[in-house]
Amino acid sequence: MTDGHLHGPVPGVAPGIAAEAEGFLLAREHQQDAHREAQALCDALPWLTTAQAEELTRHYVAHRLRLSRQMFEATLRRADELGREYEARYLRLRRDLLRRQGVWASCLLVCTAVASGALCTVAR
Template sequence: MQPDKNDDHGLWRIEGYLMGHAEVERARSQARSFTDQLPWLTTAQREEVERVYVVERTAAAHAMFQRICERAAELRAEYTERYLRLKARCVAVTATGTFLLAGVGTLALRLR
């Protein structure tokens, strides 16, 4: 059974969701650690600081993930282009070598 490209896309979406969820949990944990260092905050202030921290942190993480995805697409395009040029060169060298070898073989047979 051949894997479907849509299956890969679905897996990437699930992975992205899980990474995003983990990042939110990490931000919440760090926000709690941060507010624990500020014992003079009221409960409402603590909750607000934690909320703002999580929002800012997840926005920054989202922007970072977006930049990584864009760079990955750029690299994929760049490497695909390089691969195609290398492949064309290899085919050209192989064809040239084959024709030269055939020419030398033909010339050797005629000179016999």
């Protein structure tokens, strides 16, 4: 039974669950691909016994999944490095832009003050 209160989804939980489900499905797809490749390899070696084919499949799938994991981890590391590099570059560009805007604003203020002073002098 319910207590009469309806609760919506907890913020931040749904995207996390979706990402986890996507990761699970991606891992499952890689595992199925590895099994298909291992089966194709075993089919190309008709002299293997059933036990040998199963052993070869097991080793192949384990090796392929290990390589996929290493590739994904390397990709994640590189993406993280690029993110940090881009963030640092953005901060440098932003700081330079703000500094230039400050210089231009100061120049504009000085020019306005000089022009105002000149107009006051001419008006007297």
